[in-house]
Amino acid sequence: MKLAGASVAFTDMEVRPARHAGRGGVGAVMGAKGVKAIILNDDGMEMRRAKDPEKFKEANRKFVEGLRQHPITGTALPAYGTNVLANIINEAGAYPTRNFSAGRFEGVHKISGETYAEMEKARGGNPTHGCHRGCVIRCSGIFVDKHGHYLTKQPEYETVWAHGANCAIDDPDAVAMLDRLDDDLGLDTIEMGATIAVAMEAGLIKFGDAEGAINLLKEVGKGSYLGRIIGSGAAVTGKVFGVERVPVVKGQALPAYDPRAVQGIGVTYATSTMGADHTAGYAIATNILKSGGYVDPLRTEGQVELSRNLQIATAAVDSTGMCLFIAFALLDQPETFQSLLDLLNAFYGWSLTADDVVALGKKILKIERDFNTRAGFTKEHDRLPAFFRTEKLPPHNVTFAVPDEELDTLY
Numbered sequence: 001m002k003l004a005g006a007s008v009a010f011t012d013m014e015v016r017p018a019r020h021a022g023r024g025g026v027g028a029v030m031g032a033k034g035v036k037a038i039i040l041n042d043d044g045m046e047m048r049r050a051k052d053p054e055k056f057k058e059a060n061r062k063f064v065e066g067l068r069q070h071p072i073t074g075t076a077l078p079a080y081g082t083n084v085l086a087n088i089i090n091e092a093g094a095y096p097t098r099n100f101s102a103g104r105f106e107g108v109h110k111i112s113g114e115t116y117a118e119m120e121k122a123r124g125g126n127p128t129h130g131c132h133r134g135c136v137i138r139c140s141g142i143f144v145d146k147h148g149h150y151l152t153k154q155p156e157y158e159t160v161w162a163h164g165a166n167c168a169i170d171d172p173d174a175v176a177m178l179d180r181l182d183d184d185l186g187l188d189t190i191e192m193g194a195t196i197a198v199a200m201e202a203g204l205i206k207f208g209d210a211e212g213a214i215n216l217l218k219e220v221g222k223g224s225y226l227g228r229i230i231g232s233g234a235a236v237t238g239k240v241f242g243v244e245r246v247p248v249v250k251g252q253a254l255p256a257y258d259p260r261a262v263q264g265i266g267v268t269y270a271t272s273t274m275g276a277d278h279t280a281g282y283a284i285a286t287n288i289l290k291s292g293g294y295v296d297p298l299r300t301e302g303q304v305e306l307s308r309n310l311q312i313a314t315a316a317v318d319s320t321g322m323c324l325f326i327a328f329a330l331l332d333q334p335e336t337f338q339s340l341l342d343l344l345n346a347f348y349g350w351s352l353t354a355d356d357v358v359a360l361g362k363k364i365l366k367i368e369r370d371f372n373t374r375a376g377f378t379k380e381h382d383r384l385p386a387f388f389r390t391e392k393l394p395p396h397n398v399t400f401a402v403p404d405e406e407l408d409t410l411y
């Protein structure tokens with residue numbers, strides 16, 4: 001259907017199509033090309049070999065040690081998955097609730113990472129699982145229903161927030177079902193949660209109506225007129241139903257951190273090239289988790305510089321093919337960052353330095369930015385929706401306050 005919310009699904013170790021390239025409408029791109037599936041066949045292929053196996057092995061040992069000793073990558077993520085953030089972000093007053101109208105959700109404890117992990121253990125699922133064979137962190141999990149049958153992978157923090165707090169749904173089984181439906185239909189969970197919340201704001205269904213939310217997703221699967229509107233995402237749904245509070249940048253829905261309570265992530269949402277993308281420069285690390293230093297989330301000072309540096313580092317890490325979650329250990333432990341460079345150098349026979357990594361990140365951002373410029377984007381697209389500057393977010397009663405002129409200095 002070439003819907004803007006369409007994802008690309010990947011099979012995981014259990015050959016379940018439960019892992020998705022969710023953001024950016026990449027599924028619509030495949031649809032536009034008439035591509036249904038890409039199958040990789042490794043018959044007859046040899047394992048790739050490092051140029052310097054001894055150095056590679058040593059660098060790998062240090063790298064793994066670094067990931068295991070960091071409290072986020074070694075303890076929090078394996079135990080509770082990404083949804084360990086639910087209580088933390090809620091406590092910080094930055095957990096977008098009822099379509100970004102409040103920063104705390106009264107039902108957060110029912111859908112937190114801790115609750116999901118307990119449910120999975122009690123029902124015979126698995127809270128600590130790798131989404132692929134090479135992972136050391138293993139933040140993923142397996143969620144089973146109350147009869148012990150597989151339902152979906154452990155729903156991620158963003159998914160639980162989007163379908164949970166943002167829609168005022170506090171039933172963990174309903175959220176897991178919405179996650180499963182998103183996967184079966186090939187939809188971005190963040191976009192769908194944000195869109196259903198906009199539909200709730202429009203009065204199509206009530207906030208907290210889990211069954212209504214499930215039915216709206218099923219409409220997308222049917223390809224009905226309503227389903228096509230919902231599947232086209234929050235921006236289109238807001239326009240069709242005349243909703244003013246529509247949390248999107250460059251047509252893409254905002255993820256699970258309110259930019260009024262975490263100003264650094266607001267800078268990333270506004271300026272990242274694919275639209276509101278938390279992963280492009282994850283300022284939550286420094287604003288909230290105090291990883292890579294600390295910049296006060298409620299102040300405007302230092303946020304542009306923070307976002308810029310993170311965007312450069314992220315573009316470089318993404319290009320290595322590593323999971324972005326290694327970044328916590330890289331930011332806090334210089335020796336782990338060095339071991340990543342050593343890994344790459346030993347594998348490819350390079351002599352990459354830290355400066356080269358920065359230069360690589362900048363180069364990638366410039367190419368992306370150039371693409372956007374040629375596609376017609378201007379600095380006016382590097383903006384958050386107006387309501388973030390006018391509506392105060394409880395409990396801190398703050399607005400997004402980084403000036404436009406400062407946003408424009410980022411690149």
Ligand code: SF4
Binds near residue numbers: 130131135138325
């Ligand atoms: S690769 Fe990343 S997302 Fe997947 S389980 Fe490992 S840490 Fe989690």
